[in-house]
Amino acid sequence: MPxxxxxxxxQVLTRAIAILDExxxxxxxxxxxxxxxxxxxxxxxxxxxxxxxxxxxxxxxxNRLLLxxxxxxxxxxxxxxxxxxxxxxxxxxxxxxxxxxxxxxxKRLILPPTSESGKALWEFVLALVRNVSGDxxxxxxxxxxxxxxxxxxxxEQAGRFGASGSxxxxxxxxxxxxxxxxxxxxxxx
Amino acid sequence: MPxxxxxxxxQVLTRAIAILDExxxxxxxxxxxxxxxxxxxxxxxxxxxxxxxxxxxxxxxxNRLLLxxxxxxxxxxxxxxxxxxxxxxxxxxxxxxxxxxxxxxxKRLILPPTSESGKALWEFVLALVRNVSGDxxxxxxxxxxxxxxxxxxxxEQAGRFGASGSxxxxxxxxxxxxxxxxxxxxxxx
DNA sequence: GTCTATATGCGGATAGAC
DNA sequence: GTCTATCCGCATATAGAC
Numbered sequence: 001m002p003x004x005x006x007x008x009x010x011q012v013l014t015r016a017i018a019i020l021d022e023x024x025x026x027x028x029x030x031x032x033x034x035x036x037x038x039x040x041x042x043x044x045x046x047x048x049x050x051x052x053x054x055x056x057x058x059x060x061x062x063n064r065l066l067l068x069x070x071x072x073x074x075x076x077x078x079x080x081x082x083x084x085x086x087x088x089x090x091x092x093x094x095x096x097x098x099x100x101x102x103x104x105x106x107k108r109l110i111l112p113p114t115s116e117s118g119k120a121l122w123e124f125v126l127a128l129v130r131n132v133s134g135d136x137x138x139x140x141x142x143x144x145x146x147x148x149x150x151x152x153x154x155x156e157q158a159g160r161f162g163a164s165g166s167x168x169x170x171x172x173x174x175x176x177x178x179x180x181x182x183x184x185x186x187x188x189x
Numbered sequence: 190m191p192x193x194x195x196x197x198x199x200q201v202l203t204r205a206i207a208i209l210d211e212x213x214x215x216x217x218x219x220x221x222x223x224x225x226x227x228x229x230x231x232x233x234x235x236x237x238x239x240x241x242x243x244x245x246x247x248x249x250x251x252n253r254l255l256l257x258x259x260x261x262x263x264x265x266x267x268x269x270x271x272x273x274x275x276x277x278x279x280x281x282x283x284x285x286x287x288x289x290x291x292x293x294x295x296k297r298l299i300l301p302p303t304s305e306s307g308k309a310l311w312e313f314v315l316a317l318v319r320n321v322s323g324d325x326x327x328x329x330x331x332x333x334x335x336x337x338x339x340x341x342x343x344x345e346q347a348g349r350f351g352a353s354g355s356x357x358x359x360x361x362x363x364x365x366x367x368x369x370x371x372x373x374x375x376x377x378x
Numbered sequence: 379g380t381c382t383a384t385a386t387g388c389g390g391a392t393a394g395a396c
Numbered sequence: 397g398t399c400t401a402t403c404c405g406c407a408t409a410t411a412g413a414c
Contacts, residue, residue: 005397006398029388042399045390046397105344113352139358140358140360143344147341147359148337157296158294167329170332172332173369176370192379380413387408389406390405391402391404392402
């Protein structure tokens with residue numbers, strides 16, 4: 001064995017996410033990643049055929065981690081506060097991993113519909129809003145909730161709420177949605 | 190006059206936005222922009238000192254245009270449907286100018302608080318939610334509304350609602366917020 | 379005001395030796 | 397499996413001639 005294995009696929013992925021976390025998406029180049037792993041850039045192509053495959057793997061990991069956050073946030077909270085708890089968990093994830101979160105939402109990195117991580121996340125959201133609203137479908141409510149959460153954390157991350165901050169916009173929004181979901185179900189009966 | 194003026198600052202800006210609309214942000218380079226105007230890249234620096242100044246000008250133009258859309262959408266609609274009308278106009282703008290919209294929301298392109306176009310937009314949103322909610326502040330409601338709208342159009346543009354589409358998520362979300370804003374004001378009295 | 383030429387830097391990816 | 401060397405492309409921006 002003249003050239004013993006220095007790295008594994010898992011290490012490559014973990015290090016990529018670490019760079020993302022520490023220095024952002026612009027800093028994540030194959031050269032930088034290799035240097036950070038103590039190898040040269042061409043070696044990385046033994047583990048991921050191109051950069052976008054690596055990015056997609058990072059997105060999958062992010063999806064799984066986000067689901068963990070949200071599930072943990074919902075545990076041991078009663079139905080009435082469930083949406084708010086889930087929302088806080090979502091926001092917490094985006095704060096902890098801002099660059100990974102942005103990557104997860106990029107258009108060019110949409111995973112195929114077969115992606116387990118994406119489906120699992122969406123199914124959890126649907127179950128959540130069904131539980132709150134009593135609706136049997138939940139698509140519309142899920143879309144509305146996800147839209148609000150994504151919009152809020154995106155604008156917050158971009159610093160668009162200015163010096164005055166978001167005030168209670170987060171709570172106001174979620175409470176309004178929660179009430180609206182329940183009411184909408186009454187009408188649809 | 191050995192070298193007569195070929196372009197104006199306004200033309201540079203207009204052409205930049207056109208490229209953005211037609212081919213996206215990645216296609217907007219100083220070289221491409223120059224070529225599209227029939228000049229060479231260095232000439233552009235007579236009109237904008239660097240690329241980011243040009244991008245900021247594009248964002249300002251976008252802000253003004255978005256405000257026009259929203260104002261037009263609200264005209265001749267009664268109070269009860271105001272938020273939905275404004276929302277549809279916001280969405281319509283994002284659909285018409287997706288790449289300009291994305292640029293407007295980029296963190297690195299946040300305009301200084303002195304920016305007239307940004308302030309005017311935010312003031313209009315505040316007036317809108319105050320009108321609906323009766324609240325005298327409106328910051329929290331404005332934040333919630335903006336979050337929902339931005340989140341929805343971002344996810345829609347990124348194709349994240351999948352084949353099934355957003356269903357009635359847009360309407361459900363806005364109606365819920367409208368109802369919630371009014372209710373919140375009752376409590377705060 | 380526009381030009382040519384260039385400085386300087388970045389990136390992804392591959393061929394082929396060891 | 398890792399390496400050196402390299403190809404190829406992109407970009408922003410500037411100096412100085414005309």
